[in-house]
Every structure is written in structure tokens, then in C-alpha cells.
Amino acid sequence: MPTSDPISIEFPTRRRGQLSPPDEYAELRARPGLVKSALPNGSTVWLVTRHEDVRTVLTDPRISASPTHPGFPTIGRNGTVPHPDQIPGWFVAYDPPDHTRFRKALIPEFTVRRVGELRPAVQRIVDGRIDAMLAGGTTADLVAAFALPVPSLIICELLGVPRTDRELFESRTQVLVTFTSTDDERDAAAQDLLLYINKLIAMKQRFPGRDLTSRLLRAGVLTPKEISGVALLLLIAGHETTANNIALGVVMLLLNRQWINAPGVVEEVLRYLSVADRVALRVAVEDVEIGGQLIRAGEGIVPLGASANHDEGTFGHAEQFDPSRSARHHVAFGYGVHQCLGQNLVRIEMDTVFGTLFRRIPTLELDQAVEDLPFKYDGVLFGLHALPVRW
Amino acid sequence: MNVTRINVNAQRCIGAGQCVLIAPEVFDQTDEGTVTVLADTVDGSAQGVVREAVRACPSKSISLTEG
Ligand code: HEM
Ligand code: SF4
Numbered sequence: 001m002p003t004s005d006p007i008s009i010e011f012p013t014r015r016r017g018q019l020s021p022p023d024e025y026a027e028l029r030a031r032p033g034l035v036k037s038a039l040p041n042g043s044t045v046w047l048v049t050r051h052e053d054v055r056t057v058l059t060d061p062r063i064s065a066s067p068t069h070p071g072f073p074t075i076g077r078n079g080t081v082p083h084p085d086q087i088p089g090w091f092v093a094y095d096p097p098d099h100t101r102f103r104k105a106l107i108p109e110f111t112v113r114r115v116g117e118l119r120p121a122v123q124r125i126v127d128g129r130i131d132a133m134l135a136g137g138t139t140a141d142l143v144a145a146f147a148l149p150v151p152s153l154i155i156c157e158l159l160g161v162p163r164t165d166r167e168l169f170e171s172r173t174q175v176l177v178t179f180t181s182t183d184d185e186r187d188a189a190a191q192d193l194l195l196y197i198n199k200l201i202a203m204k205q206r207f208p209g210r211d212l213t214s215r216l217l218r219a220g221v222l223t224p225k226e227i228s229g230v231a232l233l234l235l236i237a238g239h240e241t242t243a244n245n246i247a248l249g250v251v252m253l254l255l256n257r258q259w260i261n262a263p264g265v266v267e268e269v270l271r272y273l274s275v276a277d278r279v280a281l282r283v284a285v286e287d288v289e290i291g292g293q294l295i296r297a298g299e300g301i302v303p304l305g306a307s308a309n310h311d312e313g314t315f316g317h318a319e320q321f322d323p324s325r326s327a328r329h330h331v332a333f334g335y336g337v338h339q340c341l342g343q344n345l346v347r348i349e350m351d352t353v354f355g356t357l358f359r360r361i362p363t364l365e366l367d368q369a370v371e372d373l374p375f376k377y378d379g380v381l382f383g384l385h386a387l388p389v390r391w
Numbered sequence: 392m393n394v395t396r397i398n399v400n401a402q403r404c405i406g407a408g409q410c411v412l413i414a415p416e417v418f419d420q421t422d423e424g425t426v427t428v429l430a431d432t433v434d435g436s437a438q439g440v441v442r443e444a445v446r447a448c449p450s451k452s453i454s455l456t457e458g
Contacts, residue, residue: 111420111424335449
């Protein structure tokens with residue numbers, strides 16, 4: 001065990017106009033041990049930067065994903081959603097074996113074959129939003145007009161939200177992720193969504209359909225209350241994450257047009273951008289050694305996905321955007337038992353989006369210099385508040 | 392010719408489906424969503440993709456026996 005005291009640094013952020021991860025990460029990876037950092041809310045955490053160490057943190061049973069443990073880190077604004085502990089079914093915050101019951105109940109819904117059946121619906125939704133954009137003129141904010149509605153409509157499809165209710169569903173989820181919303185507006189929107197989801201569950205109990213919600217109800221493994229928590233989790237976990245990958249992915253491809261239509265684009269966009277850099281937060285529940293550093297029980301851990309995904313020891317020429325590489329072992333979806341449940345749906349969405357957008361709008365270009373784009377630098381997720389484009 | 396035997400642990404599997412995407416001729420998912428093998432052994436170029444699946448699997452449910 002190294003005897004030198006770990007250094008403490010400011011929480012790293014990206015520079016203006018920067019799409020690659022914060023500059024400090026490379027330096028941190030090269031240092032032995034781990035470093036400490038203060039979160040914006042003042043609490044101290046361990047930053048984990050190397051690919052191997054990140055994977056170790058996310059698989060070690062002495063490390064927990066549950067915010068009920070003292071010392072669990074919190075990043076970003078609070079109050080956007082009710083506290084996870086108050087939502088039965090918010091299983092991303094459960095450890096095995098509680099987590100296992102939910103994961104096992106959900107994975108039949110997310111097999112490669114099952115999500116493959118959603119491909120035609122995904123195509124229809126993507127085409128619908130492009131039609132609307134084209135009908136609206138020759139400029140648009142790609143975030144509001146496309147990147148945000150597409151994933152939310154796809155979650156409606158998955159959950160079986162009737163078409164007549166999608167407007168309400170979409171408008172409420174939009175409030176949750178729009179930066180101009182006040183905390184009160186966000187709380188109200190989250191409340192509306194929960195109420196709506198409860199209504200949806202009651203409706204599916206009476207009139208089952210061919211959707212995830214109805215199948216979970218029929219299987220009877222989870223209670224209706226738990227199913228409503230699961231539905232809210234799917235919505236929140238699958239919305240802004242996907243939207244940000246779509247918007248930033250379009251920027252990446254506009255800056256690297258030679259790669260439009262290349263087979264490995266989706267995986268490389270996921271790896272390179274790593275929008276969920278600081279999403280998989282953890283706390284040690286026993287003393288544990290990671291990367292040569294002793295972490296004490298009760299200390300918070302932030303495994304940095306973007307750093308792991310740019311680790312030169314794992315990905316050659318990691319700083320380059322190169323869809324021809326084999327990037328499958330990236331941790332953009334996390335690692336271990338909580339690795340993203342929706343990942344194969346995401347792959348279909350992103351593949352359809354990039355394939356369709358540049359085919360239908362071949363003259364698509366940025367309507368603002370990259371440096372001036374309104375990036376989300378300080379949020380939990382890396383993304384764009386808006387993306388002005390023209391064609 | 393050297394042959395690689397494929398072992399999977401469906402108990403550990405968390406149904407991420409990475410193996411199915413990488414090597415659909417070797418791995419499949421049951422209706423429960425967990426891994427099952429379509430071929431117990433592979434040789435030649437298929438060994439490369441199978442190793443890629445081992446490296447990508449988030450729950451370390453796939454192992455190989457060489458020889
Ligand atoms: C590009 C888009 C996405 C990214 C980058 C992403 C990223 C992640 C990450 C990093 C985790 C792990 C969290 C942790 O370990 O604490 C995760 C978990 C999860 N994601 Fe995603 N996600 C995306 C899209 C989606 C979609 C579309 C859905 C659902 C339709 C979804 C549902 C989930 C769920 C339910 C979990 C929790 C799984 C568990 O605890 O077993 N995600 N995601
Ligand atoms: S990659 Fe691993 S966890 Fe995912 S389905 Fe295959 S064996 Fe299961």
C-alpha cells in the first residue's frame with residue numbers, strides 16, 4: 001500500500017468547446033493510487049480513473065450502489081425526482097440480492113431479440129420527427145426538435161403509453177431536462193409523471209396490451225407499485241442519456257463526416273463522449289483496496305467512465321475518434337450487475353438515428369461554431385442544452 | 392487444430408446481451424434473457440470474436456478452456 005498521502009484536487013470539468021473528457025483525467029491515470037476530490041456539494045470522494053480500476057469498483061461486492069449507506073456521493077441538483085429511496089422499484093440503487101429480483105424480471109424485455117422487434121417503431125418515430133423538422137423550415141434546434149422527443153417517444157412505445165397521452169408524457173419529461181425549468185416546475189412535472197404512470201398501470205391491469213408494462217403485471221413477480229417505480233426509472237434513465245448521445249453524436253459526425261455510415265460509429269460515439277461519465281456512483285461498505293489505495297468503509301467513490309474509456313492502456317490512440325476500432329469493452333454503460341439494461345435498445349436507436357438523419361438531410365450542418373455551443377459542463381450528464389442546425 | 396471450449400454461467404449472467412451482439416453464431420439468450428451457447432467449441436477465426444465477448448461481458452459469465 002502506498003504511504004504517500006493522496007492528493008486532493010478540484011472536481012475536473014471540460015473546457016469550453018471540448019468534446020473529449022476533462023484534461024486532468026490523463027494525468028490522474030498516470031499517477032499511482034487514487035486521488036480525492038471535493039464534490040460541488042462539499043463532500044469528499046475518491047476518483048477512479050483507470051479502466052481496470054473502474055471495472056473493479058463496479059464488480060466488488062464490498063462496494064454498494066445504494067444511497068441509503070452513509071457517505072454515498074450525490075452530484076448535481078437535487079429535487080428533480082423524488083428521492084430514490086421513496087420509490088419502490090428504483091433498482092439501480094439496490095444491491096444484490098434485492099437488485100437481482102428486479103434485474104431478472106426485466107431482462108426478458110431487453111434481450112437482443114426483443115428490442116430488435118422495436119426497430120420498425122423506432123424507424124417510424126425517427127422519420128416522424130424528421131418530417132416535422134423538414135416541414136418547419138431550414139433551421140432547427142436539434143435538441144428540442146429531435147434528440148429529446150425521439151427517446152421519450154420510444155419509451156412510450158416500450159411502456160405502451162397510448163398515442164393520445166404521448167403529448168402529455170412528452171411535455172412533462174421535457175420540463176425535467178430543460179435547463180430553464182425552475183425546481184418547482186421540475187418537481188411538479190415529476191409528480192405529474194408519477195401520477196400518469198400510476199394511471200397507466202391501472203389501465204393496463206384492466207386492458208392488457210402487448211407492452212412491457214402489461215407483461216410485467218401479468219408475470220406477477222413485481223407488485224404494481226414496484227412496476228410503476230420501474231417505469232419511472234426506465235423513463236429517467238433512458239431519456240436524457242440517449243438524447244445527449246444523439247445530439248453530441250451528430251456534432252461528432254458533422255466534424256468527422258468521413259465516418260458517417262461507418263459500421264462502428266455507435267460504439268465509438270458511446271466510448272468517445274461517455275456522457276454518463278459520473279453516473280455510476282458508489283460507496284464502500286467495508287474497507288477495500290482499489291488501484292493500490294485503501295478505501296475505508298463509508299467513503300464515497302466516483303468511477304469516471306469517460307476516463308476509463310480514454311485509458312491508453314486499454315484503447316490504443318484513445319484520444320482519437322476512430323469508429324474502425326473494436327470498442328465493445330467500453331464502460332459507457334457501466335459494468336457489473338448494473339450495466340445498462342437499455343443498452344441494446346440504445347444501439348438500435350442510435351443506429352437508426354444516424355443512418356436516417358444524414359440520409360434524409362444530407363446537407364445538415366451546424367448553425368453555430370462548436371466553441372459557442374451551449375454544452376452542459378456541470379450537470380450529471382455531459383450534453384447540449386441546444387444544437388442549432390441548418391440544411 | 393486448436394479448439395476452444397466455451398463455458399457460460401447463466402446464474403451470474405445479467406442479460407446484457409453483449410455476447411449475442413458480438414458472436415451471434417455462438418451465443419444466444421433464452422426467453423428469460425440469460426445466456427446460452429449455440430456451439431460448445433470454436434476454432435479458427437471464431438476464437439477471436441469469442442475472446443472479444445469474454446472481454447465485454449459485464450458479469451464475467453463466459454470463460455474459455457483452450458486446447
Ligand atoms: C446512451 C444512452 C444511455 C447511457 C449512456 C446509459 C448509461 C447507463 C449507465 C452508466 C448505467 C449504470 C449505472 C450504475 O451502475 O449505477 C445505466 C443503468 C441503467 N440504464 Fe442506462 N443508459 C442509457 C440509456 C438507457 C435506456 C434507453 C434505458 C431504458 C429504456 C436505460 C435503462 C437503464 C436502467 C434500468 C439501468 C439500471 C440497471 C441496473 O441497475 O441493473 N438506459 N445506464
Ligand atoms: S454478455 Fe455476459 S451478461 Fe451479457 S448476456 Fe452474455 S453472458 Fe450474459
